[in-house]
Amino acid sequence: MDSALGRIENLAHHLEINDTAAPITTASVGHIAALPVLDKDKVARLKLMLLAHPSDEVMETRRQIMEVMKEPLFTPQLYATIPEFREITLQRVKRLASSNILKLDELMTKFRKFVMFQDSLVYCDMSMAVKSSVQWGLFGGSVACLGTERHRSYFTAIDTAEMLGCFALTELGHGSNVKGVETTATYDEATKEFVIHTPQDTAQKIWIGNAAQHGTHATVFANLYVRGASHGLHPFLVAIRDPATGKTLKGITAADCGPKMGLDGVDNGRLWFDNVRVPGENLLNKFGDVDARGNYTTPIANPNVRFNAMLEALIGGRVTVSSMAMNASKMGLEIAIKYALQRRQFGAPKEELLIDYLSHQRRLFPLVAATYAYGISVNYVAGRFANRDERDARDVFLLACGFKATATWHRARTLQICREACGGMGFAASNKIGVLRNDADVDLTYEGDNTVLMQAVAKALLVEFKSYFTGSKRITGMLSYTYAKGHIGIFLRNKNFYVKRLHTEAHLLDAEMLLDAFIYREFKLLRMVVKSLRSKVKNEKMTGAKAWNQSLDLVQQLATAYVERVTIERFLDEIQKSDDGVKPILNLMCILFALTKIEDDMGWFLSNKYFAPVKAQAINSAINKICGMMREHALPLVEAFDIPAHLMTAPIANDYIAHYSNPKNY
Amino acid sequence: MDSALGRIENLAHHLEINDTAAPITTASVGHIAALPVLDKDKVARLKLMLLAHPSDEVMETRRQIMEVMKEPLFTPQLYATIPEFREITLQRVKRLASSNILKLDELMTKFRKFVMFQDSLVYCDMSMAVKSSVQWGLFGGSVACLGTERHRSYFTAIDTAEMLGCFALTELGHGSNVKGVETTATYDEATKEFVIHTPQDTAQKIWIGNAAQHGTHATVFANLYVRGASHGLHPFLVAIRDPATGKTLKGITAADCGPKMGLDGVDNGRLWFDNVRVPGENLLNKFGDVDARGNYTTPIANPNVRFNAMLEALIGGRVTVSSMAMNASKMGLEIAIKYALQRRQFGAPKEELLIDYLSHQRRLFPLVAATYAYGISVNYVAGRFANRDERDARDVFLLACGFKATATWHRARTLQICREACGGMGFAASNKIGVLRNDADVDLTYEGDNTVLMQAVAKALLVEFKSYFTGSKRITGMLSYTYAKGHIGIFLRNKNFYVKRLHTEAHLLDAEMLLDAFIYREFKLLRMVVKSLRSKVKNEKMTGAKAWNQSLDLVQQLATAYVERVTIERFLDEIQKSDDGVKPILNLMCILFALTKIEDDMGWFLSNKYFAPVKAQAINSAINKICGMMREHALPLVEAFDIPAHLMTAPIANDYIAHYSNPKNY
Ligand SMILES: Cc1cc2nc3c(=O)[nH]c(=O)nc-3n(C[C@H](O)[C@H](O)[C@H](O)COP(=O)(O)OP(=O)(O)OC[C@H]3O[C@@H](n4cnc5c(N)ncnc54)[C@H](O)[C@@H]3O)c2cc1C
Ligand SMILES: Cc1cc2nc3c(=O)[nH]c(=O)nc-3n(C[C@H](O)[C@H](O)[C@H](O)COP(=O)(O)OP(=O)(O)OC[C@H]3O[C@@H](n4cnc5c(N)ncnc54)[C@H](O)[C@@H]3O)c2cc1C
Missing domain, CATH: 1.10.540 (Butyryl-Coa Dehydrogenase, subunit A; domain 1)
Structure with missing residues (x-):
């Protein structure tokens, strides 16, 4: 590890001169003009965009x-x-x-x-x-x-749901570190069966959806042993319950995960296997098989690569969870904003609408902008996944990791803020936001724990960083854009005393300037991580793993920087392709998204001297100004989420006074 | 408003020369030495401290x-x-x-x-x-x-709970703005009764605990009318249900608030009154009464002052909610840390304990430090309330507002992070954290919505600010410390180029230096709010109320700055009074608290040029270092929360593998 890192760092120093990639032109979205009303036609366009221009x-x-x-x-x-x-x-x-x-x-x-x-x-x-x-x-x-x-x-x-299934990967002892699962599947040459077994209690499958009550079958991940040789994790289709009686089959013990903090409609359970025999063909054998002569065969010899390939094949689930999280955010925001547009509190002679308080605007509008921003990115990732070929499987995998973590953290924050923004009403189950928050909370953990996913993203960035300098890989991966533009433009610009301090409105609202800031941050963080690893290994004599674990603060920042940079790129790209009528409002939201993310991390930008203090202060005012401009468009912007009226059942998203006037309602 | 603000601002400019108050000496806690083990005796001392040195x-x-x-x-x-x-x-x-x-x-x-x-x-x-x-x-x-x-x-x-009661203040139309409630209580001279009435559906009492099912009585807040004259809100004791049958009494309609996102053991309900008559003596008459001749009498002539006095009398509830929130945080942290001390994931040959990942330390340890910090402050507020006299009623009221908001937001953040830090296990109801989070969420809203409470704090700071300069009030109020020290020391120090950049460890870990930063921020924000109000009123021709609503970003920041400054002062004070054996660990946590709060707001400190970039970067490293030092003390620090073993039922806070090895358990 040591020498590779050293190499990277040395190369990084030669950055400006070494770079030969052609700069990619950014779409400049121009400055903000008075925004046209979002009429039905424009809302219809926004709807289609948010649905990823569906067929x-x-x-x-x-x-x-x-x-x-x-x-x-x-x-x-x-x-x-x-x-x-x-x-x-x-x-x-x-x-x-x-x-x-x-x-x-x-x-x-x-x-x-x-x-x-x-x-x-x-x-x-x-x-x-x-x-x-x-x-x-x-x-x-x-x-x-x-x-x-x-x-x-x-x-x-x-x-037809005649077979109701489970996906049984996680064990009591191993969740994030799935490679550590202990369940075994031993090939019995005599009967051509696999014997699935739980060697000890830490190997019990846990948290398995459908396992407590309804599942008749399960895909069980187990370590395959053929003739005493271990071949790593493989998936097996195992019947667990008699569909007629609902009783567990011989050798299977099922237990209930019990009540949860949400999602109580799902019967999560635990499973133990006591030498359960399944026919040979129940091995899901795309990535590994046992042939007629009892030999293990696989298209991918390296067990690590093989296991990664299996996980990559399942990555659609992670993308789906991201998209579900986006819809949960949309629901929360539409409810909170519709309430804020009718709820009045304080002020005379007529009380003020909640939406007219600057604090309320600052609580909700950046979240609307971020929901557009991440929504576009998640759609992009889904598209990349839908059209993937083998060459970009790894990139798609990492996009899926980064955006799953980001979309679900955004969801958690959004629903919490929406719930608070509705006061007591936000606490009622009928008003949806709170229950949605409870139910959805697990998305931060399953389909990959967010903190762990972000590490995977950062690791991949480092690999790409290295391969870029060693010339071992074409520059079309995750970093291509950053690199092409990054070295030439940003570092030079960063040194410009004038630009650092520039804070005219036109400059602050310039998408290109904002994107540059994100590219700069990502690139700088990459170098900081490399430096941190190197110094810990070299000077503090840590192992590579230990150095990594002690650099996790930077690692998380790096992954975030990557995701946010990609988000802005995707947003700008979407704006360029979109109809002129909706461009201004999309620009406004893209800029609000970028400015609020910069504001969240202003300590970083200032301590790295990318902005001067005067510019930071101007950014804060610009955010307030944009919030004021969004006020008039808040309703159409959430209506563009296109949630059908019959599912918008929250009383506070409708005429809540009429609703609560009836004592029978709640 | 305009001229008063102008006056304040002008005065603020003369600050340095005008100040005559004697500087208060801060306890300097010195630098960090190697920390002694927290043995039983030291833990016992910490326990007593966290319980506010109980009698x-x-x-x-x-x-x-x-x-x-x-x-x-x-x-x-x-x-x-x-x-x-x-x-x-x-x-x-x-x-x-x-x-x-x-x-x-x-x-x-x-x-x-x-x-x-x-x-x-x-x-x-x-x-x-x-x-x-x-x-x-x-x-x-x-x-x-x-x-x-x-x-x-x-x-x-x-x-004896023979009478089960409700507190019926909030209405459908008015929550935070309680002065707007519409229920009426009309005095009937003939019968010497009050007639309680709900004039329209927006006046229904809502969210009232005990109202849906169990309450037999309610304290109902209603606008008192005597001989046609209105006297503002007054509390009336009203029987609402027959204790024998559980049926609502004549004229009373009760409705259920229905299922909630938590707290479903409480029957929150709604109430309508249809000309319900209550005897004259049921007016809770401490602050207003109707005498034998049918005249309204009151010890406080000004209706606003009277109403505030009523609310201040009830402030104990707000303090209690803060203390409850602190205990919820303690519970979550003790569970998450006990799990992190036994859960291993990733790494070879032996997997790493979660607690040894820097990211895990950074997620949990600052929250432990903040729980000590806010715990000490909340105890202080409770003490001030317990020993209050009339002179400091207003100060206690504002401390109670500020710390209620802060303690509950801290609770929300803490439980969310703890839940995520436990992975899937954090989602199980039996593991407590998630359910606690759902149930407790309402503390952000009731006993005063947090956002609204923080405004009240900021408003009071402005009033005090003004009275300080006009000399109309002794300087012993909320700001006394800031002022005595603030003007002389901080502003001058801020101008010192050398100190701004100083980043030796001894300097960064100096409590006095850190406290100065908080005093500076609070003071500067006070001036910024004044300036913002003034410029909006004067230049942008807004009304005072509108200028306020458009300055709410600064207003919230100011209130936070105040609460955090007081927290550090209280922490330092507690350290000074504490036994030498626990001083080092308390110092460490006080500094961690201060540094992480500065880090959270680093954009502000840098854009206001209080720190130079180099210092900001050093602060980041110092936090990592302190987290590393806290690692060894994490267990005794949460054991000092003193939660009895029989209530620490979360399986993951105990031997979770043994627990889940039994399929009957969940
Ligand atoms: C409701 C629910 C439904 C589920 N459904 C299924 C299902 O159907 N099938 C299935 O197989 N699984 C399922 N799961 C399990 C889920 O996939 C796991 O919970 C998830 O993978 C996390 O693993 P864990 O719970 O063991 O957490 P752990 O891996 O133990 O993580 C615990 C904490 O440690 C941190 N951590 C771990 N490793 C590191 C590291 N290297 N560096 C820094 N921090 C680290 C994490 O961030 C996390 O906060 C479900 C879980 C839940 C709660
Ligand atoms: C479970 C539960 C139990 C309760 N128990 C009781 C009880 O026993 N008795 C009782 O009387 N009440 C009770 N309440 C009511 C509670 O006190 C109110 O919900 C609370 O006072 C907030 O009022 P509201 O819900 O009307 O919110 P609103 O006042 O409508 O506030 C809604 C949102 O607007 C924001 N907002 C409001 N005004 C401003 C402003 N000026 N500037 C900026 N933002 C603003 C707030 O921050 C909030 O986010 C309970 C509520 C709940 C949920």
């Missing part, structure tokens, strides 16, 4: 799923007990199955449709959305993406 | 209440339905009543005992804690603090 088929999927959710089965049941709620959720998922809207094989061929199906469910109920994603995404996805032709026969039973 | 009687209260909570009635019932949970909560509160531990009149005479009673309940269940605080704090408190001798006869029935 007719994807739109039709959306229409259908929204239609199904009009049925009485889907009305909120806030008083349901845990067992009742689980039953209702099961019935809802079965109804989704019977609607025939989605087919499992479309998960691979029509990913956009799959995401639309999943994220639409969020507007109705999170438990249903998660149980559905366990069935079609995690369980179905593992059969479809890790299995081969011989497993296609299961697709129909999965689509 | 024997208060300790005995604690012992008794903890003992009661060992009974089976108090074991967690995580599967309870909403109706069941409400019933369990009712039974628990009745059991608290029958324990005879607390008497209502002690709310006024032994406030420390009351707080200890209330905040201990948090460790068991938040719904019970809140229902108890409604009974003894809000309802009992209103009878005790707003009533007079003639209402003492109710005390016994309240203590």
Whole structure:
């Protein structure tokens, strides 16, 4: 590690002269003019943009799923007990199955449709959305993406929910570090079966959706042993319950994860396997198999690469979770803003609308802008995933990690702030925001713990950084843009005393200037991480792993810097492609997003002398000014989220006084 | 407003020369030496400090209440339905009543005992804690603090919970702006009764604890009319349900607030009054009365001052909520740290403990330090309240506002971070953190919405600022310390180029230097608010109210600056008084608290040129270093929270592998 890092750092010093990549031109979005009213036509354009410019088929999927959710089965049941709620959720998922809207094989061929199906469910109920994603995404996805032709026969039973499945990877002892799971699958040459076994209690599968009650099958990840040799983790399809009786099968012990802080409609459970035998063909054998002669075969010899390939094949789940998180944010914001537009408190003669308080604007509007910004990026990642080929699998994987963490943290913050912004009303379950926050909170943890995902992003940036200098890789990866532009433009500009202090409005509202700041930060942080690792290894004699663990503050900052830079690039790109009518409002939000992210990290920008104090102060005023400008457009901006009226059931998003005037309502 | 502000600003310019107050000496805590082990004796001292050095009687209260909570009635019932949970909560509160531990009149005479009673309940269940605080704090408190001798006869029935009460202030139309409530109480001279009436649906009382099901009585706030003249809000004791049948009485309509995002053991409800007659003596008449001849009488002629006096009399509830929030934070942190000390993930040959990751330390340790810091301050506020006299009622009121907002926001952040730091386990209801977070979330809103409370703090600071310059008030109020020290020392020091850049360890870890930074920020923000108001009124021709609403970003910052400055002062004061054995660890935490708060707001300090970039960077490293030093002391530091083992039921705070090895457990 030591010498490689040293090499990187030395190279970094030669940066300005070494760079030969052609600079990429940024779209300059110009300055802010008076904003035209967002009429119906413009809102319609924003809607399509936020839905990622869907094809007719994807739109039709959306229409259908929204239609199904009009049925009485889907009305909120806030008083349901845990067992009742689980039953209702099961019935809802079965109804989704019977609607025939989605087919499992479309998960691979029509990913956009799959995401639309999943994220639409969020507007109705999170438990249903998660149980559905366990069935079609995690369980179905593992059969479809890790299995081969011989497993296609299961697709129909999965689509009809006749087979209800689990995805059993996490164990009591190992969550984030999945490579450490201990369950074993030993090949029995005599019977051509695999014997699935839980060697000790830390190897119990835990948190498995559908495992406590409803699951009939599970994809179980276990360490494959063939003739005494270990081949690492592989997925096995295991029957766990008799569909007729609901009883667990021989050798299977299931336990309940019990009540949770949310998502109580999902029956998460634990599983132990006592030498459970499954037929040889139940190995989901895309990445590894045992042939007729009992030999282990694999298309990918390196076990680490093989395991990564398996995880990358499942990355669609992570993208879907990001998109679901975006919709949860949209729901919270639309409710909070619609309430702020009718709720008055304090002031005479007529009390003020909440939305007219600067503090309220500053609480909500940057979140609206960020929801547009991340929404565009998450759509981009979904698109990259849908159209991926092998060459960019790694890039897509890392985009998916970075945006999953970012979208879900944004979701958590947004729902919390929205709940507080609605005062006591935000605490009512019927007003949706609070319950959504409780239910969705797990998205910070599952499909990859956010802190751990951000480390993966940073690690990949370092690898790319290195390969850039060693010339071992073309510059089209995660960093290409940063590099092409970064070295030539930014470092020089940073040294310009005049620009550092410049704070005219035109300058502050210039998207190019803002993007430069993000590129600069990412690049500088990359160098800081390298330097920190190097000094810890060299001067403090730490191991590479220890040096990494002691640099995690910088590592997290670096990953954030990367995600935010990509977000602004994507936003600018989307603006360039968009209709002139909506360009001004999109510009405004892109700039608000960039300015508030800079403000959040102003200590960094100032202590790294990228801005002078006078500029920092001007940025603060610019944010207030933009918030004031957004005030008139707040309603159409959230209406463009396009949440159907029949799912916008929160009383405070409607005429709440009329609603609460009836003592029967709550 | 304009001219007053102008005056203030002009005066502010003459600051340095005008100041004559003697500088107050700060305790310098010196530099950090190697820290001694926190043995049993030292932990015992920390425990007493965190419990605010309780008297024997208060300790005995604690012992008794903890003992009661060992009974089976108090074991967690995580599967309870909403109706069941409400019933369990009712039974628990009745059991608290029958324990005879607390008497209502002690709310006024032994406030420390009351707080200890209330905040201990948090460790068991938040719904019970809140229902108890409604009974003894809000309802009992209103009878005790707003009533007079003639209402003492109710005390016994309240203590035995024979009378179960509501505190009915908030209405559908008015929450934060309580002065706007619309319920009327019209004096009927003929019968000497008051007629309580809900004139329209916006005047329905809403969110009232105990109102949906269990309450037999309510303190109802209504606008008093005597002979056609309005006298503003007054509290009336109103019977609302027949205790025998549980039916609402004639003229009363009750409705249920329904399921919530937490706290479902409390039956929050809504109330309408249709010309309900109550006897004359049911006016809680401490601050206003109707005499035998039908004349309105009051000890406080000014209706605004009168209403404020009423609210100030009830401020104990706000202090209690702060103390409850501190205990919720303690619970979350103790669980998260105990888990981090046994959970291993990643790394070879042996996996690393979570607590050894720098990122984990940075997530949790500053929160431990802040919990000590705010804990000390909240104890201080409780002490000031317990010993208040009329002269400092206003100061205590504002301290209570500022620290309620700060303690509850800290609680929200702490529990969220703790929940994430425990990964999937943090999502289990049995592991407490998540449910506590859901239940406690309302503390951000009730007993005064945090955003609104912070405005009240800032407003008071401006008033004090003004009176300081006009000489109309002695300088012993909220700002005294800042002023005495602020002008002479800080402004001069700020101009010192050398100190700005100084970043030796000894300097960075010097408590005096850190306190100076907080004093400087508060003082500068005060001036900035004044300047902003003035310029908006004068140059932009806004009304005073509008200028205020458009300065709310600065206003919130100012209030935060005030609270944090007071927190550090209190912490330093506590350290000075404490035993030498625990001084080093308390120093370390005080400095960590100060440094992380500075880091959070580094953009401000740098853009106001209080620090130079080089110093900012050094602060960042110092935080990492201190986190490393705290590692060895993390366990004793959370054990000093002194949460009894029988309430530390979270499996992950104990041997979680043993627990989950049994499939019956969850
Ligand atoms: C409701 C729910 C549903 C779930 N559904 C499923 C399912 O259907 N199937 C399935 O297989 N799993 C499921 N999971 C499990 C989920 O995927 C895991 O919880 C997740 O992977 C995190 O693992 P963990 O809980 O063991 O946390 P850990 O890995 O133990 O992490 C705990 C904490 O330590 C931190 N940490 C860990 N490693 C590091 C490091 N190297 N550096 C810094 N910090 C670190 C993390 O940030 C985290 O805060 C579910 C979980 C929940 C709560
Ligand atoms: C579970 C629960 C229990 C409760 N128990 C009781 C009880 O027993 N008795 C009782 O009387 N009440 C009770 N309440 C009511 C509680 O006191 C109110 O909810 C609280 O006072 C806030 O009022 P509001 O909900 O009307 O919010 P609002 O005042 O409408 O505030 C809504 C939002 O607007 C913002 N806002 C308001 N004014 C301003 C301003 N001037 N500037 C900037 N921002 C502003 C606030 O920050 C907030 O985010 C309870 C509430 C809950 C949720």
